[in-house]
Amino acid sequence: MKWDDIKGELTKDSVRKKHRLALLRNIESAWNTGGTEQVEEWLLGQIEDTNTHAENLKRQLVGTHENKAEEDTDENED
Amino acid sequence: MKMRIKKLKISGFRGFVAERPVDLSQPVTILYGENAKGKSSVLNAIEWCLFGSECAGKDTGMRERVGWRPENRLGSVPCRVTMICQNPDGDITFERVPRPRNKGLTISRKGQIVCSDAEANDWVAENIGNFTQFMAMVYQHQENIRHLAIAEDSVKRNIINRLLGLSDYSNLLDSLQSTGYSTFSRKVTGVRDDIDNIIEERIFGYKEQNKVLSQALKLRPNAISRKLIETEADKLTRSAQSLYRKTGVKLGARTRLADHGNPHKYINHMRDTVRALQTKSPQSKENLRVGREISDLDYHIAKIDASARKRGEEHKNVKEFEVKHGKLDSLQRKLNRLEQKKTNKEDEIARLDAVYSVLSGLYNYLVENQLGIGKQMCLACGSNANNQQDFLKYKVKELESDKIKTAHEELEGICDNIRLVSEDVRKLKELEERLELAEKALKDDLKEARARLRLTMKPSEAPVKILKKRKIESEQRRVALQKALKDLLSNIGKIEESCDRLDKIVAVMDNKEEIEKLSSIKQHKDYKELMKLEGEADLWSSDIKAIVAAITLVRDKESRARVARSKKKVSEYFNMVAQNHGIKGLEMIVEHSRGYENFRFKDASDEDVITILSQGDLNVLALTIFAGLGEANLKDIPFQSIIFDDPSQSMGLHHKQRLAELANIIAENRQVIISTMDSEFRHLLEQHITRPVKVIEFEHWNPNTGPELK
Numbered sequence: 066m067k068w069d070d071i072k073g074e075l076t077k078d079s080v081r082k083k084h085r086l087a088l089l090r091n092i093e094s095a096w097n098t099g100g101t102e103q104v105e106e107w108l109l110g111q112i113e114d115t116n117t118h119a120e121n122l123k124r125q126l127v128g129t130h131e132n133k134a135e136e137d138t139d140e141n142e143d
Numbered sequence: 144m145k146m147r148i149k150k151l152k153i154s155g156f157r158g159f160v161a162e163r164p165v166d167l168s169q170p171v172t173i174l175y176g177e178n179a180k181g182k183s184s185v186l187n188a189i190e191w192c193l194f195g196s197e198c199a200g201k202d203t204g205m206r207e208r209v210g211w212r213p214e215n216r217l218g219s220v221p222c223r224v225t226m227i228c229q230n231p232d233g234d235i236t237f238e239r240v241p242r243p244r245n246k247g248l249t250i251s252r253k254g255q256i257v258c259s260d261a262e263a264n265d266w267v268a269e270n271i272g273n274f275t276q277f278m279a280m281v282y283q284h285q286e287n288i289r290h291l292a293i294a295e296d297s298v299k300r301n302i303i304n305r306l307l308g309l310s311d312y313s314n315l316l317d318s319l320q321s322t323g324y325s326t327f328s329r330k331v332t333g334v335r336d337d338i339d340n341i342i343e344e345r346i347f348g349y350k351e352q353n354k355v356l357s358q359a360l361k362l363r364p365n366a367i368s369r370k371l372i373e374t375e376a377d378k379l380t381r382s383a384q385s386l387y388r389k390t391g392v393k394l395g396a397r398t399r400l401a402d403h404g405n406p407h408k409y410i411n412h413m414r415d416t417v418r419a420l421q422t423k424s425p426q427s428k429e430n431l432r433v434g435r436e437i438s439d440l441d442y443h444i445a446k447i448d449a450s451a452r453k454r455g456e457e458h459k460n461v462k463e464f465e466v467k468h469g470k471l472d473s474l475q476r477k478l479n480r481l482e483q484k485k486t487n488k489e490d491e492i493a494r495l496d497a498v499y500s501v502l503s504g505l506y507n508y509l510v511e512n513q514l515g516i517g518k519q520m521c522l523a524c525g526s527n528a529n530n531q532q533d534f535l536k537y538k539v540k541e542l543e544s545d546k547i548k549t550a551h552e553e554l555e556g557i558c559d560n561i562r563l564v565s566e567d568v569r570k571l572k573e574l575e576e577r578l579e580l581a582e583k584a585l586k587d588d589l590k591e592a593r594a595r596l597r598l599t600m601k602p603s604e605a606p607v608k609i610l611k612k613r614k615i616e617s618e619q620r621r622v623a624l625q626k627a628l629k630d631l632l633s634n635i636g637k638i639e640e641s642c643d644r645l646d647k648i649v650a651v652m653d654n655k656e657e658i659e660k661l662s663s664i665k666q667h668k669d670y671k672e673l674m675k676l677e678g679e680a681d682l683w684s685s686d687i688k689a690i691v692a693a694i695t696l697v698r699d700k701e702s703r704a705r706v707a708r709s710k711k712k713v714s715e716y717f718n719m720v721a722q723n724h725g726i727k728g729l730e731m732i733v734e735h736s737r738g739y740e741n742f743r744f745k746d747a748s749d750e751d752v753i754t755i756l757s758q759g760d761l762n763v764l765a766l767t768i769f770a771g772l773g774e775a776n777l778k779d780i781p782f783q784s785i786i787f788d789d790p791s792q793s794m795g796l797h798h799k800q801r802l803a804e805l806a807n808i809i810a811e812n813r814q815v816i817i818s819t820m821d822s823e824f825r826h827l828l829e830q831h832i833t834r835p836v837k838v839i840e841f842e843h844w845n846p847n848t849g850p851e852l853k
Contacts, residue, residue: 066311074692074696074697081686081689084682085690088687088690092690102318104318108319108687111683115676119330119677123673126673127664
């Protein structure tokens with residue numbers, strides 16, 4: 066794997082150069098640690114983290130609202 | 144660094160059990176033997192010694208390597224492979240034992256350890272390259288040759304990539320694609336869309352609810368405010384206070400909106416407060432008391448009525464009996480008389496019995512002494528009498544059959560009468576006792592009623608009449624009370640309606656506030672963070688896409704360079720070995736389609752030759768790509784060895800012969816190791832190879848000792 070050549074290709078494009086190089090470094094590190102399985106695990110972990118964060122934000126935004134309504138109902142029952 | 148393998152020592156590895164040295168010092172070594180005799184284990188030992196676990200698992204692209212393990216299954220001898228390589232600077236010894244995380248490699252020179260474990264792996268990577276490169280240029284695997292015949296582009300591409308030493312790029316690209324990174328940002332967008340939909344649906348729901356509630360309240364939604372709730376709550380409190388005043392009950396605390404945490408609690412409290420008046424008001428209490436009194440009156444009237452009826456019945460029975468049988472004193476007198484009569488009759492019978500005794504005694508005397516027959520003197524009176532015996536006989540018979548019998552019959556009649564009169568007396572006494580009990584019960588009931596109902600009545604007054612009069616008075620009172628209660632309930636109902644109205648107003652206001660809250664969610668920091676996350680996910684996806692593009696670009700450059708370097712040799716070798724006259728000037732080119740490179744093999748007429756190649760020619764093509772690539776990159780390869788694993792499969796005699804010739808050409812520059820089970824090919828190799836050849840025969844394999852080498 067010619068990682069330096071890949072980095073070189075990414076460097077040619079000035080858009081998000083730093084981000085992409087950092088991402089590539091992570092992929093390279095995962096590849097060197099455990100090949101395709103490690104790369105998949107790392108990438109899926111990134112995706113999962115983002116999805117979980119998005120779901121948490123959703124719960125905070127509209128889930129809190131539901132909980133609030135439930136609390137009100139409980140108070141009325143009291 | 145230019146290395147050649149000199150010697151191997153293998154123990155406890157794959158098919159090997161006890162340690163076996165394998166001499167590979169000659170320019171050409173042929174490992175010959177049937178299947179499952181240990182030939183492939185020798186070849187595997189070379190790659191495992193250098194690369195350890197890198198040559199196992201799915202990343203190798205070889206199906207047989209999934210679940211592959213180096214240790215001999217019996218495990219009786221520790222697994223160890225030692226490989227001594229010839230190098231211009233002196234021999235290098237590689238020794239590997241299985242260790243976790245691919246440790247276990249030791250590299251030494253002249254008996255001195257140079258490095259071990261991770262450091263040794265790094266040394267191999269730096270000086271020899273990785274397993275993929277080794278597989279492309281040094282070790283030709285059977286699976287690569289067999290699978291090239293499969294026409295599917297993706298499989299063919301993978302095999303050629305592997306032959307070109309580019310499978311790492313393909314594996315990495317496949318693993319990146321498999322994560323679905325390109326569609327990932329859509330998931331985050333989906334979450335935000337969900338939120339937008341939830342907000343929209345809820346706002347719509349609240350607005351619809353408010354429409355219905357406003358219509359019921361006959362108010363415009365805009366007219367509903369917190370101020371209106373306060374005003375309505377004040378009215379409600381005043382109404383409740385007024386009603387409590389009217390009924391004369393003291394109103395409890397916390398009757399103002401401000402006394403409660405929220406309007407719902409206030410409304411519920413007020414509803415409970417006014418409902419409590421239904422039981423708390425004096426009218427309610429009095430109504431309850433009067434109701435109980437009427438119920439008591441009903442009970443006692445019924446009870447006294449029943450007792451009086453019973454007494455009347457008993458009295459009637461006594462009177463009827465007296466009319467029929469006489470009163471008790473009269474019956475008693477009659478009984479006394481009969482007793483006297485009975486005594487008299489018994490006296491009479493006693494007298495008659497005495498006379499009878501004397502007369503019958505005299506008669507018997509006369510009969511015994513034969514006296515009183517004819518005219519004789521009477522022994523009793525001394526006078527003369529005729530036939531005294533007959534006279535006495537007549538008198539005794541008269542007494543016996545007439546007077547005494549009659550007297551007894553009369554006594555029996557008297558006794559019967561006594562029994563009848565006695566029975567009448569008993570019956571009458573019983574009836575009088577029952578009458579007495581009924582009278583007592585009536586008296587007790589009246590006493591109880593007087594006590595319970597606190598009645599005072601004159602002895603002359605009829606108790607039931609008084610009770611009934613009292614009941615009528617109570618019922619009149621209850622009618623009046625119920626009218627008052629109806630008014631009270633009507634007032635309570637009005638206040639409850641006010642509560643319901645206020646409830647609806649509060650619900651409209653709550654809904655309006657919820658709508659405001661929902662409308663402001665999009666300004667919330669969490670929502671903004673989600674939008675930011677969505678943007679980041681999008682950028683992240685595009686970053687990965689750019690990385691994928693860069694990897695593809697580098698791989699393509701590399702594949703083009705390798706193809707360019709080797710295509711002359713490949714074409715030369717293919718034409719030499721295949722000698723297919725239908726194909727002129729084989730050309731290997733790389734094309735690109737949808738991010739993948741496709742390898743095409745054309746001839747001078749620009750036709751794709753793969754489809755017209757025989758199985759043997761396809762094998763030749765795969766072998767010549769491998770050999771050509773190695774030959775073309777000879778100066779870059781640290782290993783000056785080439786390993787063929789069963790290369791003659793599916794080949795005819797002519798192919799084999801020319802392949803042996805090719806091996807001889809390759810042996811000029813590189814050490815050649817060939818594993819084969821094909822005796823014909825072995826002999827062809829021995830005939831055509833001009834350089835020194837060593838043949839190692841694998842004759843027998845013993846599960847306890849491993850292969851026997853000859």
